[in-house]
Amino acid sequence: MGAREVGLPTVVESREDLPREVTIWEVGPRDGLQNESSVVPVEIKLEFLDRLADAGLRVLEATSFVHPKWVPQLADAEELLAGLRRRDGVRYPVLVPNERGLGRALAAGVRHIAVFGSATESFARRNLNRGLDEQFAMFEPVVGRARAEGLDVRGYLSMCFGDPWEGAVPAEQVVAVGRRLLDMGCAQLSLGDTIGVATAGQVQAVLAAFRDAGVPVDALAVHFHDTYGQALANTLTALRAGVSTVDSSAGGLGGCPYAESATGNLATEDLVWMLDGLGIRHGVDLDVLVGTSAWMATRLGRPSPSRVVRALSG
Incomplete structure (x- = not known):
């Protein structure tokens, strides 16, 4: 049974306090699959990317050039990009952790990259083996060379709302770290709720702190996990604050291999259902x-965590 057959909720006109259009930054092929216990064959990954493009998604985060020792699920990055059927109008960004990763990305013909930073000392130590300030010494040559090569660079900022070792993260700290990534040359900053503890009030406070610091809202994106069932509420709060780029993962796949309490990302289907009801393009x-997420769920051998996928394909 399709979405149109069951009837969507009443669609309202997109109000002045909501964006008319939202860019969905699909992270399922990278963030979604990197946390799988077994390696997904590259042929399945390529079909997944193809199907997501068929669904109309225009930003597909394809893979990561992190060392295979740390994320063996993405060790096939070169093979995947060599076999990728690129579509006109579709971007295929990749995550690049360091200069060596950037070199691999450039050799593979990548035009859009992302770097992954931390808003907290504890997570920077565990994820990057560097301190909060030391991480920028690793990012600066990557961003500088990428910009010189004409690449578009995104900055991910993890632990923006809570850290399992440090607790709640002050908004001022998030802004200070985020501004360094933007000032370095990142065109966009994605604010991550890595362990899914954020509430709408926290989201409002963090976005207000960026606004008060002079950071334009169109330079910000949001990346929510649904550990406490708050991802959609947090997304709506961000939309009302003017954010118009939202990260999500088809079928709700994903987590974080370095944060055990993190559960799946906001499901793209759940996001689309809400956007449809709000009249947002x-x-x-x-x-x-x-259909794509139901197909992938069978390949992974378990049901999709997305409520919309379960409702429409059950």
């Missing part, structure tokens, strides 16, 4: 997307 065919 996004360009995604929900039925095709649901």
Whole structure:
């Protein structure tokens, strides 16, 4: 049964306090699959990317050039990019952890990259083996060379709302670290709720702190995990603050291999259902997307955590 057959909730006109259009930054092929206990064959990954493009998604984070020792699920990055059927109008960013990773990305013809930083000392130590300030020494040559080569660079900032070792993270600290990434040359900053503890009030406070620091809202994106069931509420709060780029993962796949309490990302299908009800344009065919996530769930051998996928494909 398709989405149109069951009837969507009443669609309202997109109000002045909401964006008219949202860019969905699909992270399922990278962030979604990197946390799998077994390696997904590259042929399945390539079909997944193809199906996501068929659904109308225009930003597909394809893979990561992190060392295979740390994320063996993405050790096939070169093979995947060599076999990728690129579509006109679709971006395929990749995560690049360091200069060696950037060299691999450039050799593979990548045009859009992302670096992954931390808003806290504890997570920077565990994820990057560097301190909060030391991480920038690793990012600066990567961002500088990427910009010189004409690449678009995104900055991910993890632990923006809570850290399992440090607790709640002050908004001022998040802004200070985030501004360094933007000042370094990142065109966009994605604010990550890595362990899924954020509430709407925290989201409002962090975005207000960036606004008060002079950071334009169109330079910000949000990346929520659904550990406490707050991802959609937090997304709506961000939309009302003017954010118009939202990270999500098809079928709700993903987590964080370095944060054991992190559960899946916001499901792209759940996001699309909400955007449809708000009258916000996004360009995604929900039925095709649901079919894609149901297909991937069978390949992974377990049901999709997305409520919309379960409702429309059950």
